[in-house]
Amino acid sequence: MTYLPKPKLHHPSLACNALGYTRRDYEGKISTLCAGCGHDSISAAIVRACWELAIEPHRVAKLSGIGCSSKTPDYFLGPSHGFNTVHGRMPSVLTGANLANRDLLYLGVSGDGDSASIGIGQFVHAIRRGVCMVYIVENNGVYGLTKGQFSATADIGSVSKKGVVNTDAPIDLVGLALQLGATYVARGFSGDKEQLVPLIKGAIAHRGAAIIDVISPCVAFNNHAGSTKSYDYVREHNDAINRLDFITPRAEITVDYAPGELIEVEQHDGSSLRLRKLDTAYDPSDRVAAMTYVHERQAAGEIVTGLLYVDPEAQDLHTHLKTVATPLNSLDAAALCPGAAVLDKINAALR
Amino acid sequence: MKAITAVNDFVIKFANVNGSGSASANELFAKAILRMGVPVSPRNIFPSNIQGLPTWYEVRVCADGWLGRRGGIDFMVAMNPQTFDADVAEIAAGGYLFYDSTRPLPKSKFRDDVRTLAMPITQICNATYDDPRQRQLFKNIIYVGALSVLLGIDAEVFEKLIGEQYRNKPKLYEPNVRALHIGRDFAREHFGGEPIGLAVRPADAVGDRIFVDGNSAAALGCVYGGASVCAWYPITPSSSVAEAFEKYCGKYRVDAASGARNYAIVQAEDEIASIGMVVGAGWNGARAFTATSGPGVSLMTEFIGLAYFAEIPMTIINVQRGGPSTGMPTRTQQADLLSCAYASHGDTKHVLLFPEDPHECFEFSAQALDLADRLQTPVFVMTDLDIGMNQRLCAPFRWDDARAYDRGKVMSAKELEAGKDFGRYKDVDGDGIPWRTYPGTHPSKGAYFTRGTSRDPYARYSERGADYIYNVQRLLTKFDTAKALVPQPIERKAARATRFGAIHFGSTAPAMDEAIVALEREGLPLDTLRIRAFPFPESIADFIAAHERVFVVEQNRDAQLRSMLVNEFGIDPARLVPVLHFDGTPITARFITSSIARELRGAQAPTHPAEAANA
Numbered sequence: 001m002t003y004l005p006k007p008k009l010h011h012p013s014l015a016c017n018a019l020g021y022t023r024r025d026y027e028g029k030i031s032t033l034c035a036g037c038g039h040d041s042i043s044a045a046i047v048r049a050c051w052e053l054a055i056e057p058h059r060v061a062k063l064s065g066i067g068c069s070s071k072t073p074d075y076f077l078g079p080s081h082g083f084n085t086v087h088g089r090m091p092s093v094l095t096g097a098n099l100a101n102r103d104l105l106y107l108g109v110s111g112d113g114d115s116a117s118i119g120i121g122q123f124v125h126a127i128r129r130g131v132c133m134v135y136i137v138e139n140n141g142v143y144g145l146t147k148g149q150f151s152a153t154a155d156i157g158s159v160s161k162k163g164v165v166n167t168d169a170p171i172d173l174v175g176l177a178l179q180l181g182a183t184y185v186a187r188g189f190s191g192d193k194e195q196l197v198p199l200i201k202g203a204i205a206h207r208g209a210a211i212i213d214v215i216s217p218c219v220a221f222n223n224h225a226g227s228t229k230s231y232d233y234v235r236e237h238n239d240a241i242n243r244l245d246f247i248t249p250r251a252e253i254t255v256d257y258a259p260g261e262l263i264e265v266e267q268h269d270g271s272s273l274r275l276r277k278l279d280t281a282y283d284p285s286d287r288v289a290a291m292t293y294v295h296e297r298q299a300a301g302e303i304v305t306g307l308l309y310v311d312p313e314a315q316d317l318h319t320h321l322k323t324v325a326t327p328l329n330s331l332d333a334a335a336l337c338p339g340a341a342v343l344d345k346i347n348a349a350l351r
Numbered sequence: 352m353k354a355i356t357a358v359n360d361f362v363i364k365f366a367n368v369n370g371s372g373s374a375s376a377n378e379l380f381a382k383a384i385l386r387m388g389v390p391v392s393p394r395n396i397f398p399s400n401i402q403g404l405p406t407w408y409e410v411r412v413c414a415d416g417w418l419g420r421r422g423g424i425d426f427m428v429a430m431n432p433q434t435f436d437a438d439v440a441e442i443a444a445g446g447y448l449f450y451d452s453t454r455p456l457p458k459s460k461f462r463d464d465v466r467t468l469a470m471p472i473t474q475i476c477n478a479t480y481d482d483p484r485q486r487q488l489f490k491n492i493i494y495v496g497a498l499s500v501l502l503g504i505d506a507e508v509f510e511k512l513i514g515e516q517y518r519n520k521p522k523l524y525e526p527n528v529r530a531l532h533i534g535r536d537f538a539r540e541h542f543g544g545e546p547i548g549l550a551v552r553p554a555d556a557v558g559d560r561i562f563v564d565g566n567s568a569a570a571l572g573c574v575y576g577g578a579s580v581c582a583w584y585p586i587t588p589s590s591s592v593a594e595a596f597e598k599y600c601g602k603y604r605v606d607a608a609s610g611a612r613n614y615a616i617v618q619a620e621d622e623i624a625s626i627g628m629v630v631g632a633g634w635n636g637a638r639a640f641t642a643t644s645g646p647g648v649s650l651m652t653e654f655i656g657l658a659y660f661a662e663i664p665m666t667i668i669n670v671q672r673g674g675p676s677t678g679m680p681t682r683t684q685q686a687d688l689l690s691c692a693y694a695s696h697g698d699t700k701h702v703l704l705f706p707e708d709p710h711e712c713f714e715f716s717a718q719a720l721d722l723a724d725r726l727q728t729p730v731f732v733m734t735d736l737d738i739g740m741n742q743r744l745c746a747p748f749r750w751d752d753a754r755a756y757d758r759g760k761v762m763s764a765k766e767l768e769a770g771k772d773f774g775r776y777k778d779v780d781g782d783g784i785p786w787r788t789y790p791g792t793h794p795s796k797g798a799y800f801t802r803g804t805s806r807d808p809y810a811r812y813s814e815r816g817a818d819y820i821y822n823v824q825r826l827l828t829k830f831d832t833a834k835a836l837v838p839q840p841i842e843r844k845a846a847r848a849t850r851f852g853a854i855h856f857g858s859t860a861p862a863m864d865e866a867i868v869a870l871e872r873e874g875l876p877l878d879t880l881r882i883r884a885f886p887f888p889e890s891i892a893d894f895i896a897a898h899e900r901v902f903v904v905e906q907n908r909d910a911q912l913r914s915m916l917v918n919e920f921g922i923d924p925a926r927l928v929p930v931l932h933f934d935g936t937p938i939t940a941r942f943i944t945s946s947i948a949r950e951l952r953g954a955q956a957p958t959h960p961a962e963a964a965n966a
Contacts, residue, residue: 058798061635061790074800074812081790083634083661084802085627086653092582092619092627097790099580099615099628100637104791122627125620317617324611328579329636329789333756335613336577338603340750346571347747350561351385 006030018054026051031075038190038216038231039069039138043076045193046107046136049200050077053248055105061097062107065090065119068145069111069138069216077107088119091126091135095317098131101327102318105204106133113143116152116171123173127180127209132316134203135211137173138190140218141229148221159226172298174308177211178291183314184210185290187305189234190217194243199307201246205271208314215303239297241282242306245274267312275307284309352464355425355445356548359389359414363426363498363549366438367491370402373430376491377408378742379516380498383508384412385562385744388554392418392861394741394937399587399680405434414556418708418744419862422939426549428494430472435460447547449494449501468542470497475533489530496534501542502551506535561709561747565738566642568709569668570595571748572716573640574603577756578666580639581616582628584647587680588736589670592642593618622647626654626667633658633665634801636761636789638720640666645674645687648694655729656695657803659826662776662785664723664730664759667691668716671735673935682935683736685857686907691731692885692915698823700830702730703885704838707860708738710745711883715838724759726833727787735906737858737937760786767796775799776822777808783828830886837884840891843867845876851951852898853930854891856882856912858937859904865940866947873944875951877902885915892920895927902947904930906938 006027014022026047031040050057057079064070066087073082085093094108115123115137126135141154150158153173154166177185184206188196196214203210215234217223223230228237242263248271263275263284275284283289290309297304324331355361365380367373374395381393392411398404411421429438429450442448444464450456452469461467472493476486499509509531517523570592573581583593597616604613619625625641632639643651648669658665671687673679692703702722704715712734719730760780762773767788773796776785785808788797799810807818845867855863860881867879880894895901895916903913910929917924930946932938 056794058794059791063631079795079798081788081798082800083631084800084804085630086657086803089623089627089654092624093631093634095617095624096580096582096628096631096633096639097635098631099617100632100635100639101789101791104635121620122624125624129617318615321615321617322610322612323615324606324613328613328615328632331577331579331613333577333754336579336604337575337750340752342603343575343748343750347559347561350563350747351557351559 017051019056021051021054021057023047023051025079026057026077028073028075028078032071033068034220036219037068038140038218039072040075041190041193042136042138042196042214042216043072045196045200047076048193048197049204052197053201053204055204059103060105060107062109063090063094063097064109065111065114067111067114067143069109070114072138073107073109088114088117089122090114091119091122091131094133095126095129095131098133098317099323100329102132102323103327106131108133108135110135110137111151112137112139112141112153112173113151116173120152120171124176124180127177127182127211129317130181130183130209130315130320132207132318133209134200135209136200137211137213138216139173139213139229140216140222141227142218142222144218144221155228158228159224161221161224172294173211173213175291175294177213178287178294178309182211182309183208183311185309186212186307187303188212188214189238189305190214191231191235192238192305195240195305198244198246202244202273202307202310205246205267205269206310206314207268208311208316234303237302238305239279239302240305241277241279241308242284243276243278244307245276247272247274265310265312268314273307273310278306285311353445354466354548355443355447357425358550358552359412359554361425361549362409362411362421362423363428364410364424364438364441365408365428366431366434367406367408368431368433369398369400369404369406371491372488373406373408373491375516376495377410379509379512380495381410381742382512382562383499383504384410384551385557386508386512387504387551388557389414389551390416390418390556390744392420392743394420394737396936397681405431412551414554416556417861417865417940419865420937420939422941428498430490430494439465447549449497451490466547468501468547470494470537470541475537479533485526489526492527492530493534496531497538498534499531500535500538501547502549504551506531557744559747560744562742562744563709564591564740564742565706565709565712565734566591566670566740567595568712568748569642569716569732569734569739571599572713573666573720574599575713575750576638576717576720578638578640578720579614580629580632580637581614581641582619582625582632582639583616583641584619584622584625584643586622586644586647588672588740589642589644589647589668591740592668592670622650623654626651626665629665630654630658630663633663633723634790638664638666638724640668640720642668642670644670644672645690646677648687648691652694655701656697656699658729659695659699659701660803661801662727662787664727666716666719666723666730666732668732668734670739671733679935681736683858683937684906684933684935685733685735685859686911686933687733688907688911688915691733700886702726702728702833702837703733704730705733705856705883706738707857707881708745709743710748712738713748718838721757722833722836725757725784725836726829727759727784728829733857735858760784762786762788762792762797764793767793773797774808775810776806776825778825778828782832783825783830784832785825834886834888837886837888839888840883840894841881842894843879845871845878847876849876849878850899851902852878852880852894852900853902853904853947854880854882854894854912854916855904859906862938862940862943863904866943869940869944870947873948875948877947882912887916887919891916892922895920895922900926900928902928902930902950904938904943906932908933
């Protein structure tokens with residue numbers, strides 16, 4: 001099924017972005033996921049974010065691990081190179097790809113099993129290193145492809161479709177990302193596209209490790225009563241702390257907000273993040289406060305969504321490694337090989 | 352007792368305590384002999400430990416130029432009380448024992464058939480130095496000084512070397528030279544009356560060869576071969592590959608004005624992540640490599656299968672050590688052949704290169720990067736601890752400035768624009784090697800979804816049997832193509848026709864070269880073939896077919912190369928006689944000679960019982 005391309009035809013009135021592309025140019029193959037799967041909404045949000053930002057689709061490299069979520073890169077950004085790697089190891093492959101060519105945009109898509117269970121180590125270390133990437137975890141608390149086993153993000157007391165109650169403590173990927181030094185941390189909900197699209201756009205513009213944990217209900221195995229990752233449960237317990245508007249340098253700012261409700265953050269690339277604060281007490285520039293807040297609300301049984309933390313002055317791995325501005329994959333022998341004369345000197349020093 | 356007498360042909364072993372600073376003094380000793388124009392081959396025998404456990408440095412001095420381990424000790428420098436008894440026991444009859452006599456030892460500790468040279472080194476150091484650290488460190492230079500007199504090496508040779516060593520730390524020159532002369536003066540005064548039978552005389556047997564360890568050589572090969580991404584995880588005995596790569600890159604790959612680096616090195620969180628990064632970088636068009644050892648390869652195996660199936664270039668330098676499991680982490684073996692050649696689940700085969708010495712570590716590492724790009728597959732450089740962590744005399748490194756990197760079949764934006772058909776997994780040239788594109792090449796053409804699952808020639812997911820068969824058969828065609836691209840075996844014909852042959856590879860080469868000459872002298876001529884790569888070119892089957900029996904000499908228990916030869920060529924196992932050395936020490940010419948001679952003379956004790964049954 002997945003090899004079926006979508007028909008190229010589209011309505012002539014479809015809007016074009018600054019590059020002259022329609023939204024259809026950012027789509028991929030037909031999804032093979034279940035009807036109603038949260039992941040397809042996230043794919044649609046990625047398509048919309050990239051189209052609105054007028055990203056050249058072929059300048060995106062999309063990488064994933066294994067699982068339902070990791071299949072999705074085939075369903076968006078058809079003109080991009082994609083890499084469906086091995087289970088839990090997408091972050092290392094993305095890191096290496098990023099080292100090879102710093103000029104592309106790296107979009108990592110993973111799931112809760114892929115990132116929090118088998119791949120927790122790589123999730124942790126890619127964040128620590130500050131790899132410049134948009135890392136989206138499509139988090140449904142369950143193993144879908146193998147039919148309904150709990151993942152490491154399942155909450156204590158959450159009940160599986162077969163009636164099993166989870167007794168293991170959950171891994172909170174947002175809390176981890178904050179603690180590990182991620183410079184853009186957000187949580188979204190696949191059922192709230194208006195919140196999710198700007199979160200993705202902000203992450204794309206970010207020049208560091210951007211992590212978005214997206215609660216994405218599994219309609220087949222984790223959308224029943226007793227699940228804490230179902231559509232109904234998340235809608236009832238969602239504590240949206242802010243709404244983000246993403247403003248590119250070239251866009252005219254047309255909307256004004258009442259003072260005191262707005263935080264404007266300018267990122268390195270000149271883009272602005274305009275946060276409409278829904279919770280006046282929340283400060284997304286304070287990492288420690290963010291951790292405390294997220295934990296507090298979690299203890300109260302609420303799921304905090306929105307932009308939780310951003311450091312607009314973020315640095316990435318290339319900065320730390322002092323790599324040359326030219327992508328390493330385009331350096332030729334003149335730049336890489338010291339040559340025969342130097343080798344003669346090396347030989348002489350070894351005698 | 353007849354004392355051993357030899358000029359430029361003996362083995363001297365230093366028994367030290369790990370972490371006592373002996374390594375640089377011992378290396379100074381070996382280098383001094385080289386500067387006299389006499390070939391040496393030193394070997395570190397060290398524990399998995401930073402401080403306190405016994406460590407040895409065995410130096411073979413050999414005018415004939417044999418660089419393999421000889422076996423047998425003519426002169427022991429016994430500086431470690433922990434191992435004193437065993438060290439004394441190891442000396443050949445008629446040999447020499449040099450030891451620290453500060454603390455008196457009973458006569459029972461010594462041997463009548465070994466000449467004892469006593470020097471109260473600790474006492475001398477304590478009297479000369481106040482600083483405890485100096486008291487310890489200069490012990491080593493002092494015994495080197497004493498040895499220089501015993502063996503007849505001029506002080507100037509050492510003084511020059513010390514000068515070179517401390518070129519950037521001139522303050523250290525004087526105290527080191529002083530310590531050297533303390534040792535020399537003592538030896539002249541106390542041992543001068545009765546010279547020993549061993550001596551080093553100036554010769555001209557070193558030529559333009561260089562003295563370097565294989566790990567540095569492999570790292571330099573990666574620099575010259577254009578590797579720009581290195582991801583690694585520390586593991587003995589391979590760590591110094593990545594460290595040397597970093598050192599050379601810091602010297603030759605940094606823009607002087609801006610400080611910008613034409614390379615990226617990441618010490619990953621484990622071997623899985625390190626190979627993952629190499630896969631990502633290789634997929635994205637950078638030349639990337641990792642260095643590891645057996646346990647690391649075990650962890651990398653899933654990714655190696657992915658790179659094989661998704662056809663991603665990458666280079667793995669495997670500095671082999673004693674296995675299985677943690678095994679003997681600081682001892683040498685060639686025991687990862689099977690685990691690398693067929694690494695990962697499903698039908699997989701990988702390219703292996705077998706360097707014999709640091710010179711080939713340099714050559715093969717650079718070539719591996721070309722082969723990986725050309726073949727779009729993992730390429731292993733199968734070195735080992737014996738080559739990797741010991742300095743070895745070898746031919747100087749060579750590089751032709753006209754040499755261009757072979758980046759393989761990479762379709763450009765221009766070709767895509769011109770409408771050239773792009774099927775990522777399609778064999779259009781008949782060699783099994785498809786074309787690839789780098790991510791980001793063209794706005795609308797050439798993109799594909801890379802995955803470890805089966806696909807059709809246009810990289811579209813497929814579980815159709817016909818698509819699967821097309822793909823895996825093409826991979827076999829590609830493996831056949833590799834046979835002509837990898838380093839070819841080197842055959843050495845015996846002086847007269849013989850029905851017997853021997854196959855060997857990698858670090859066995861120096862011992863093998865010496866053994867063949869010894870066997871010829873005993874009237875047992877053998878043709879030899881040094882295998883330098885897998886997949887095996889047909890010339891190897893021809894060599895086996897041309898001989899009645901072929902010895903396969905390896906440094907592992909299970910005759911892994913022999914199994915691969917049987918497996919790949921369908922050869923009758925009875926014709927391949929295993930000669931196996933696997934105690935963790937480097938194989939010796941004496942071992943090879945006696946094993947083969949015993950077999951050829953009708954063998955009371957075959958090396959491999961099962962083989963006797965077959966034969």
